[in-house]
Amino acid sequence: MFLKILGGGQEVGRAAYLVIDKNKYFLLDYGVNFDEEDHPQFPLHVRPIDLSGIAITHAHLDHIGAAPLLYITGKPPLYVTKPTLDIGKLLINDFLKLNAYYVDYDIGEFETMATKAKFMEYGVEEEAGEFTLLFTDAGHILGSSMIYLETPSGHRILYTGDVNTIQTWTLNRAQLWPIKIDTLIIESTYGSTKHPPRHMSEKRLIDAIEEVIDSGGTVLIPAFSVGRTQEVMCLVQAELPHVNIYVDGMSRDITNIYLKYKNFLRDPAMFQKAVENTFFIRGWSDRRKAWKTPSVIISSAGMLKGGPSVYYLKKISDNPKNAVFLVSYQAPNSPGHILLEKGKLEELGIEEMRARLEWFDLSSHAGKDGLLSIMLRYKHVLKNIVIIHGEPESTTKLASMAREALGKDINIYTPSNGEEIKLEA
Ligand SMILES: [Zn+2]
Ligand SMILES: [Zn+2]
Structure with a gap:
C-alpha cells in the first residue's frame, strides 16, 4: 500500500x-x-x-x-x-x-x-x-x-x-x-x-468580559464564523446570562446550519437557548446601535481580515473602557497578529490602540x-x-x-x- x-x-x-x-x-x-x-x-x-x-x-x-x-x-x-x-x-x-x-x-x-x-x-x-x-x-x-x-x-x-x-x-x-x-x-x-487547560482560558475570558461590561465598555470578539463564534456565544450566554450578545457576519447562516443538524451537537437544548438569547445583526442600522451600549459583539473575520469586525474595531479602539479580545489563531502578518504585536494597525488607520487588547487560547x-x-x-x-x-x-x-x-x-x-x-x- x-x-x-x-x-x-x-x-x-x-x-x-x-x-x-x-x-x-x-x-x-x-x-x-x-x-x-x-x-x-x-x-x-x-x-x-x-x-x-x-x-x-x-x-x-x-x-x-x-x-x-x-x-x-x-x-x-x-x-x-x-x-x-x-x-x-x-x-x-x-x-x-x-x-x-x-x-x-x-x-x-x-x-x-x-x-x-x-x-x-x-x-x-x-x-x-x-x-x-x-x-x-x-x-x-x-x-x-x-x-x-x-x-x-x-x-x-x-x-x-x-x-x-x-x-x-x-x-x-x-x-x-x-x-x-x-x-x-x-x-x-x-x-x-501545549494548550492551557480550556476551563482556565474560558475563566480568564469571562472575567475580562465582566470587568469591561461592569465599567460600561463594549467587548469586540473577532471570531471565525464556523465553530469559534458558536463556542463563544454558548460560553458567554452560560456564564454571563445578563450580558447582551450580538453576532455579526456570515455566522448567522452558519449558526442556522448548526441548528439544522442538532444531532451533531453535544447539547442541542443548551445551543438552542444560546441562539434564542443572541441578537443577530441584520444590517447597518443594527450595526450602528450594537457598539454604543455595553455588550459583547462576536463578529467575523477572526483575524480582522475584513468583515464587520473591522468596522467595530475602528469604532471602539479609541476608548480605553472598551476591549478587543482575540480568540482565534492569528496567522503571521494577519492584521490581528500585527495589532497584538505593535498595539496599532496603520493599514486600518488605527494609530494607537486605546481599548484593552488580549488573546485567548480557545483552539x-x-x-x-x-x-x-x-x-x-x-x-x-x-x-x-x-x-x-x-x-x-x-x-x-x-x-x-x-x-x-x-x-x-x-x-x-x-x-x-x-x-x-x-x-x-
Ligand atoms: Zn479545520
Ligand atoms: Zn485543517
Missing part, C-alpha cells in the same frame, strides 16, 4: 492524501492553501477517473476547497457528512467571490459534486468500491470527522483530519473507534504546543498532549504514523515526542508534498 502526499506535507493547509492499493485509488481531503499574497494554492493533480472515491473530513477550505476541481471532468463518489456539505457550500461561495480569477472551477462544479454525495453517519460503515469507510466525530467543527479506511488488501488506516480531543461547549470530544489500525495519519497543527485543534493520546490509544497495533498538516517545526517535534513515547517498532514519517511512502501492515 502506498500513500502519496498531494498537499499538507510539512504545511498547514491544502490537505490531500492519496491512498493507493492494488491499483485502486482513494483520496482523503482535497483542500486549498493561501500564499503570502493570499492567493489560493492547490494540491498536486490527481486524475478523477482513477478514484474509487473521495472522502472529506470537514468543511474548512484547507480540506474541501479544491475538491470541486475533480468534478470538471470526473464524477467520483463523495463521502461526507451533511453539515460538511452545507457549511462547505457557504465557505466555497465566499472563497469564489474573492478568488474567482485564480480558481478553475465555479459553483456549478460544487453542485455536480453535491449530486455525487453519499452522506455518512458517525459509526456506520460504507463501501466505496473495494475500500471500506467509517466516520467518527473529530470534535473540531460541526460535522467534522475522523476517517477509518480499509484498503483492498486489508490495510487499516485512521486519518484524523483536524481533531480536538477535549469536549467543548458545542461539540463532543473526538471519538476513537476500538478497532485495530495499521497506519495513523495525524494532523500536527499544534504538534509542539479547536488538539495540542501535543491530545495528539499523543491518540497515538498511545493504538500503540499496541500501530505499524506506521504519518505526521502531516503542520509547520516543519511542529511535525518534527511531534515525531520526536512520538518516538520517545512509542519506541522503535513504529515507523514515523514526516513527508513533504509529492512524496510517496510505501507502508507495510
Whole structure:
C-alpha cells in the first residue's frame, strides 16, 4: 500500500492524501492553501477517473476547497457528512467571490459534486468500491470527522483530519473507534504546543468580559464564523446570562446550519437557548446601535481580515473602557497578529490602540498532549504514523515526542508534498 502526499506535507493547509492499493485509488481531503499574497494554492493533480472515491473530513477550505476541481471532468463518489456539505457550500461561495480569477472551477462544479454525495453517519460503515469507510466525530467543527479506511488488501488506516480531543461547549470530544489500525495519519497543527487547560482560558475570558461590561465598555470578539463564534456565544450566554450578545457576519447562516443538524451537537437544548438569547445583526442600522451600549459583539473575520469586525474595531479602539479580545489563531502578518504585536494597525488607520487588547487560547485543534493520546490509544497495533498538516517545526517535534513515547517498532514519517511512502501492515 502506498500513500502519496498531494498537499499538507510539512504545511498547514491544502490537505490531500492519496491512498493507493492494488491499483485502486482513494483520496482523503482535497483542500486549498493561501500564499503570502493570499492567493489560493492547490494540491498536486490527481486524475478523477482513477478514484474509487473521495472522502472529506470537514468543511474548512484547507480540506474541501479544491475538491470541486475533480468534478470538471470526473464524477467520483463523495463521502461526507451533511453539515460538511452545507457549511462547505457557504465557505466555497465566499472563497469564489474573492478568488474567482485564480480558481478553475465555479459553483456549478460544487453542485455536480453535491449530486455525487453519499452522506455518512458517525459509526456506520460504507463501501466505496473495494475500500471500506467509517466516520467518527473529530470534535473540531460541526460535522467534522475522523476517517477509518480499509484498503483492498486489508490495510487499516485512521486519518484524523483536524481533531480536538477535549469536549467543548458545542461539540463532543473526538471519538476513537476500538478497532485495530495499521497506519495513523495525524494532523500536527499544534504538534509542539501545549494548550492551557480550556476551563482556565474560558475563566480568564469571562472575567475580562465582566470587568469591561461592569465599567460600561463594549467587548469586540473577532471570531471565525464556523465553530469559534458558536463556542463563544454558548460560553458567554452560560456564564454571563445578563450580558447582551450580538453576532455579526456570515455566522448567522452558519449558526442556522448548526441548528439544522442538532444531532451533531453535544447539547442541542443548551445551543438552542444560546441562539434564542443572541441578537443577530441584520444590517447597518443594527450595526450602528450594537457598539454604543455595553455588550459583547462576536463578529467575523477572526483575524480582522475584513468583515464587520473591522468596522467595530475602528469604532471602539479609541476608548480605553472598551476591549478587543482575540480568540482565534492569528496567522503571521494577519492584521490581528500585527495589532497584538505593535498595539496599532496603520493599514486600518488605527494609530494607537486605546481599548484593552488580549488573546485567548480557545483552539479547536488538539495540542501535543491530545495528539499523543491518540497515538498511545493504538500503540499496541500501530505499524506506521504519518505526521502531516503542520509547520516543519511542529511535525518534527511531534515525531520526536512520538518516538520517545512509542519506541522503535513504529515507523514515523514526516513527508513533504509529492512524496510517496510505501507502508507495510
Ligand atoms: Zn479545520
Ligand atoms: Zn485543517
